[in-house]
Amino acid sequence: MLELAPDVLAFLFVVAVAAGFIDAIAGGGGLITVPALLAVGVPPVAAIATNKVQGSFGTAAATWTFWRKGRIDFALLKWPLLATVAGAILGAVAVTFVDTDWL
Template structure:
């Protein structure tokens, strides 16, 4: 049984993680170490992190949708394939050698940071899409969902850059669409973690309370300030995740 003060501290961490995640992704970088520090075993920490982040991601997704930045109808095929990809990744993780990802993912995250840092004309205005949204977004969802199932860090950054580079979405719309697919991917993981009994519910629900607040405030902040805050936060989160994967894992 976790001490009430630890649960209160986890709720505060959930609020901060939800705020950052709603704008730029990477909330797990804040939440997961906190759960490990609270004494949860690694698998339980991973499962509980998925549960608590689902609340913040869900609130952020709902807020972006209410703001008119997401079309659920257009995303339905991608949502289905994201779920399938994440589920297959989680089921296949023990059969796949993921050691190459230890270097490849940080390099990709640094590349994302450099793109968002130096690319001209990154704004909230939609640009010309390089690929057809209905045809190719489901493939994006399946691929990144599968990655999330087997590894996970940087999933939000990968979705965001895909929506910006390949489908021409403005930064705020890209963040909103990212939150929807991130939520679906988390749900897929939980269909495995919950029946297995891996989730520590008191810790997860305490953090979920903070996530609901952080997710809402973060999404409202992203909507209000758009690319002015989303762009630098994506850069900071991507670099921080890359450094953490290279030197603290």
């Protein structure tokens, strides 16, 4: 198991807050979190997985908020949602075949 010192955890917390702020405005917070996770020694596949899990929670919160305000037409989004799920599955499978040194 990866042991992280308190100062490294504090650094990652600051990075996560900054990435969340950027995600809320325009997206792309993973461009900050993934390199930060790799820099502190997290294995590449774990860094990507961590980024995707945190991104999923952010997207779920935004979707819930927009849905409650009546701003999402799920019927209109049916095909894009299915394409997104298919792409996510294909991407997750593809990354397991890539050499971690290359990542």
